[in-house]
Amino acid sequence: MEALYATLLSIFVVSISLALHFIYFKTKSSDSLPPGSSGWPVIGESYEFLATGWRGQPEKFIFDRIAKYSSLVFRTHLLGAPGAVFCGANGNKFLFSNENKLVQSWWPSSVDKVFPSSLQTSSKKGAIKMRKMLLNFLKPEALQRYSEVIVFPLAKNYTFWVACRVFLGIDDPAHVARFAEPFNLVASGLISIPIDLPGTPLNKAIKASNFIRKELVLIIQQRKIELSEGTATPNQDILSHMLTTADENGNFMPELEVADKILVLFIGGHDTTSSACTFVVKYMAEYPEVYEGVYKEQMEIANSKNDGDLLTWDDVQKMKYSWNVACEVLRLAPPLQGAFREAIMDFTFSGFYIPKGWKIYWSANSTHRNPDCFPEPEKFDPSRFDGNGPAPYTFIPFGGGPRMCPGKEYARLEILVFMYHLANRFRWEKIIPDEKIVVNPMRVPAKGLPVKLYPHATSTN
Secondary structure, three states: HHHHHHHHHHHHHHHHHHHHHHHHHHHHHOOOOOEEEEEEOOOOOHHHHHHHHHOOHHHHHHHHHHOOOOOOEEEEEEEEEEEEOOHHHHHHHHHHHHHHOOEEEEEEEEEEHHHHOOOOOOOOHHHHHOOOOOOHHHHHHHHHOOEEHHHHHHHHHHHHHHHHHHHOOOOOHHHHHHHHHHHHHHHHHHHHOOOOOOOHHHHHHHHHHHHHHHHHHHHHHHHHHHHHOOOOOEEEEEEEEHHHHOOOOOOOOOHHHHHHHHHHHHHHHHHHHHHHHHHHHHHHHOOOHHHHHHHHHHHHHOOOOOOOOOOOHHHHOHHHHHHHHHHHHHHHOOOOOOOEEEEEHHHHHHHEEEEEEEEEEEHHHHHHOOOOOOOOOOOHHHHOOOOOOOOHHHEEEEEHHHHOOHHHHHHHHHHHHHHHHHHHHEEEEEOOOOOOEOOOOOOOOOOOEEEEEOOOOOOOO
């Protein structure tokens, strides 16, 4: 009898414990979660997230849900993972300030498949080491060494050539051209539905990345020979810098890992700036007074130079109005719409519970097009960046916090040099007045932005 009583008592205690645990867990993990929707089974809200970009309105996904659920944070399910979208300056500040404390970088499985040993999938220690290496190489003082047309392909060619020169030391046009199309396929398939079947964007991206990786390994092997023979120097480009920089144990990165790092750099340093340069042309065509301001500033610099003189770092520092224009372009047309983080522990944000393992997306558009951050947000107004510029955590085309883009100064230099040479030589007008904009994954004009060029009577430098 006592044994039966003890058994029944044990069952009762366990049952009560389980019930209390269920009630607590349900309240914590469901009732206190951010408002929102997980969308369809398996795919969640991924299709709508991507489709608003294909239709040229990536901000619509964000602002529709801000209006429906919360202006601070809402629940969703994107690219195979449950998670939340943090909105506004406070959300940006929270994420950027808690990097590697509450959250860490995360990318969808499609990125892992394209970059199997990339910055995203390597250890946190390795990623930090890589970022320090890039910051040293791409810091301002290091960068001081360096009729009708369709703008976007030309901008891609320009930025791709610069990337080949800075990252790999390659300036042979034939060699550069060999890489161009595979890189376009990689970029198009990065942020896509994670389905690896023949003909899908992800499948094409994986095949293209494998081709590029093999080519890069050949370049790496040749560079090692050149370094050993003294015909190449450790700091001539990023590739040499990677190959000659050891970790604290004296170990060097394996060739395939170096190839993946270079591949990641090309995507970050080529597609984003080509998109930015294209939209600089677009907005300068739409706002003649903006063009005049840029033209005046750039001609003052050009007229101060002798024939054949190259731009100097001091010249670039004088392009203050031009950089304001570029920043306003990056506000209205950020090449990347946002990025992901992963919760590495349970925490709360704005009173809502965020479980460990959830993926968190921050959106540039949640502040860039928010009237609380930028009055009359649809108006093109470079003066927003006069003086101290926008409030902290509102202008984030390069991210923020410890993971702010290490190539920010590289992008700034590339965009300003592009503006200098273009404005000094041409005026232009758009051929398609209301050309559709698409995002896949970069923001680009659907037809590539065809323009008609009008050369100046005389052009300088």
